Amino acid sequence: SQQGEEDPQALSIQEGENATMNCSYKTSINNLQWYRQNSGRGLVHLILIRSNEREKHSGRLRVTLDTSKKSSSLLITASRAADTASYFCATDATGANSKLTFGKGITLSVRP
């Protein structure tokens, strides 16, 4: 079963608004990563947050991690039409044999 589950599945907002996407997971993690995928392209790494971190920023991106609730959120501020893409969380579970597991993704549409 999927380790990371994003919600909502789809999000449509107006340019300039903020977009908030959530990811929940089931087991202990070393870190959690967020990726973006533009239509027909490969995934691009956005940000990595380690299990001992609570918040990270990168430009217009803000990621939070709550290990007690096993959840993370990705906030994109002042969205642009170019932010239209699918967003995935990926969890790196603890354990030597664990794998990096991706969620099913969130489709974000930013209307001009």
Next chain:
Amino acid sequence: NAGVTQTPKFQVLKTGQSMTLQCAQDMNHEYMSWYRQDPGMGLRLIHYSVGAGITDQGEVPNGYNVSRSTTEDFPLRLLSAAPSQTSVYFCASSASGRSYEQYFGPGTRLTVT
């Protein structure tokens, strides 16, 4: 740097045919992996490698083989293609393993009829 390259971009196979999807990276990354992406399923790990000569299975390895003879290349072989293998395949690499930023290739869209 070209990053991670994949060939071909598109491929149509008939059931039972075999083929190799190519993946190469020029970043001297030790860790490489193959994923398939299906609608509504996200990305699922097929096989991965932590270095030349070392490979291991992921979540959905059946019907696929890999080898890693060099640091740069990590080909994925479909032994006998089935319609269930219709998917988009992504190769990724990382400097230090699964716990670090993954660099993805542009993908290969495979259709098996």
